Amino acid sequence: xxxxxxxxxxxxxxxxxxxxxxxxxxxxxxxxxxxxxxxxxxxxxxxxxxxxxxxxxxxxxxxxxxxxxxxxxxxxxxxxxxxxxxxxxxxxxxxxxxxxxxxxxxxxxxxxxxxxxxxxxxxxxxxxxxxxxxxxxxxxxxxxxxxxxxxxxxxxxxxxxxxxxxxxxxxxxxxxxxxxxxxxxxxxxxxxxxxxxxxxxxxxxxxxxxxxxxxxxxxxxxxxxxxxxxxxxxxxxxxxxxxxxxxxxxxxxxxxxxxxxxxxxxxxxxxxxxxxxxxxxxxxxxxxxxxxxxxxxxxxxxxxxxxxxxxxxxxxxxxxxxxxxxxxxxxxxxxxxxxxxxxxxxxxxxxxxxxxxxxxxxxxxxxxxxxxxxxxxxxxxxxxxxxxxxxxxxxxxxxxxxxxxxxxxxxxxxxxxxxxxxxxxxxxxxxxxxxxxxxxxxxxxxxxxxxxxxxxxxxxxxxxxxxxxxx
Numbered sequence: 398x399x400x401x402x403x404x405x406x407x408x409x410x411x412x413x414x415x416x417x418x419x420x421x422x423x424x425x426x427x428x429x430x431x432x433x434x435x436x437x438x439x440x441x442x443x444x445x446x447x448x449x450x451x452x453x454x455x456x457x458x459x460x461x462x463x464x465x466x467x468x469x470x471x472x473x474x475x476x477x478x479x480x481x482x483x484x485x486x487x488x489x490x491x492x493x494x495x496x497x498x499x500x501x502x503x504x505x506x507x508x509x510x511x512x513x514x515x516x517x518x519x520x521x522x523x524x525x526x527x528x529x530x531x532x533x534x535x536x537x538x539x540x541x542x543x544x545x546x547x548x549x550x551x552x553x554x555x556x557x558x559x560x561x562x563x564x565x566x567x568x569x570x571x572x573x574x575x576x577x578x579x580x581x582x583x584x585x586x587x588x589x590x591x592x593x594x595x596x597x598x599x600x601x602x603x604x605x606x607x608x609x610x611x612x613x614x615x616x617x618x619x620x621x622x623x624x625x626x627x628x629x630x631x632x633x634x635x636x637x638x639x640x641x642x643x644x645x646x647x648x649x650x651x652x653x654x655x656x657x658x659x660x661x662x663x664x665x666x667x668x669x670x671x672x673x674x675x676x677x678x679x680x681x682x683x684x685x686x687x688x689x690x691x692x693x694x695x696x697x698x699x700x701x702x703x704x705x706x707x708x709x710x711x712x713x714x715x716x717x718x719x720x721x722x723x724x725x726x727x728x729x730x731x732x733x734x735x736x737x738x739x740x741x742x743x744x745x746x747x748x749x750x751x752x753x754x755x756x757x758x759x760x761x762x763x764x765x766x767x768x769x770x771x772x773x774x775x776x777x778x779x780x781x782x783x784x785x786x787x788x789x790x791x792x793x794x795x796x797x798x799x800x801x802x803x804x805x806x807x808x809x810x811x812x813x814x815x816x817x818x819x820x821x822x823x824x825x826x827x828x829x830x831x832x833x834x835x836x837x838x839x840x841x842x843x844x845x846x847x848x849x850x851x852x853x854x855x856x857x858x859x860x861x862x863x864x865x866x867x868x
Contacts (some may be wrong), residue, residue: 398831400851404832405832407832407867420747422449422690424437432694433726441482441691444716444744450487450643454489467531488541490504490505495516495520496509503702537577549698554592607641607684612642616797617674620673621681648667668736676781694712716734754790757814761848787868788819790866818863823862824862
């Protein structure tokens with residue numbers, strides 16, 4: 398990068414200054430009161446995200462049969478709206494008033510109310526109360542969380558059970574608010590053992606407005622495969638379905654619990670992961686993509702009531718770091734990580750009006766003094782093109798090495814066919830936020846085309862812009 402001339406930095410935008418965006422941030426687990434939302438709002442407000450995923454917390458809301466107190470959730474929903482962020486709500490988990498197993502599980506996690514008529518009626522009543530209460534403030538409701546795994550469907554995942562439960566819940570949502578949007582699936586194991594095929598066999602898609610899925614993977618091609626799977630379901634069963642990538646992230650340290658645990662994660666690797674995964678989702682065409690999560694906090698999926706040690710399983714997935722008290726609640730001064738800065742850079746570029754685009758760009762392999770050899774072949778990079786209404790274009794690209802074990806720094810060269818793109822070219826590093834101008838000798842005309850010579854390429858996304866894309 399030192400060959401380039403630094404021309405500024407990406408200016409972070411507040412969420413309230415962005416009209417709309419496909420990028421969201423997780424604000425989960427407040428149903429279990431694991432962190433202080435008051436200390437986190439300012440970071441969400443300045444992150445540039447436009448969506449916040451919340452969990453509804455049946456057990457925290459209905460502590461006495463038939464009595465619903467949404468005060469705790471009202472504060473969160475209203476604050477999100479006030480800072481320009483749209484809350485969307487995952488309807489979960491169980492309630493010990495109705496399900497015996499919920500008396501054992503911390504937060505009633507993984508205790509679906511499906512075994513008796515009383516449970517089912519109580520759940521549908523709760524759903525109707527919730528959707529009615531938040532009518533006009535919440536548009537999107539997601540049904541349960543990761544029901545294809547034993548952490549969140551404790552007695553053992555069953556797609557037929559889930560299909561019936563989802564359809565009944567969707568019906569209750571629409572009775573309370575005919576204009577709400579209902580998301581189903583919320584699965585994280587893709588089609589393991591044919592789970593999704595069997596779920597679709599229940600005709601559940603007929604009752605949904607969208608699919609939500611989680612993708613905890615390491616390699617970029619796995620992100621694409623996950624999206625392609627749900628896109629295939631959409632095309633085969635109901636083309637109008639939206640697709641939300643509702644939860645994915647990784648730890649900022651190697652001792653974190655939860656998905657992808659045990660990996661050699663660092664703050665830098667976490668930030669690269671965030672950028673790579675969200676850009677893949679944007680490049681594939683997801684309607685929304687949400688990073689998990691805002692805060693460092695306990696995972697709290699397998700805890701038992703009365704046994705504090707059972708849920709002191711710190712995840713370190715947050716873009717905001719925290720300390721913890723003896724009960725595992727996030728305390729101390731909340732501090733942003735490198736991943737938070739990377740998120741700000743991404744949201745401040747990819748917002749409002751832009752579309753995916755096939756750009757008239759092809760790779761050429763030239764001699765590279767930087768490498769004492771030849772360029773890396775651009776065709777073997779991960780790359781996505783975008784355009785904005787002002788006529789500008791952007792090209793995100795990186796070398797898709799294993800983020801846990803490899804780094805890469807090299808060069809690529811590009812041919813811009815027929816000089817079709819603006820020759821006002823800049824390069825932005827989405828990890829650091831730095832913007833660069835190219836040296837004059839890096840751009841030349843050749844047989845009616847533009848050739849850009851020996852551009853930097855990293856294992857972290859760079860954004861090559863043509864015209865005023867960085868606005």
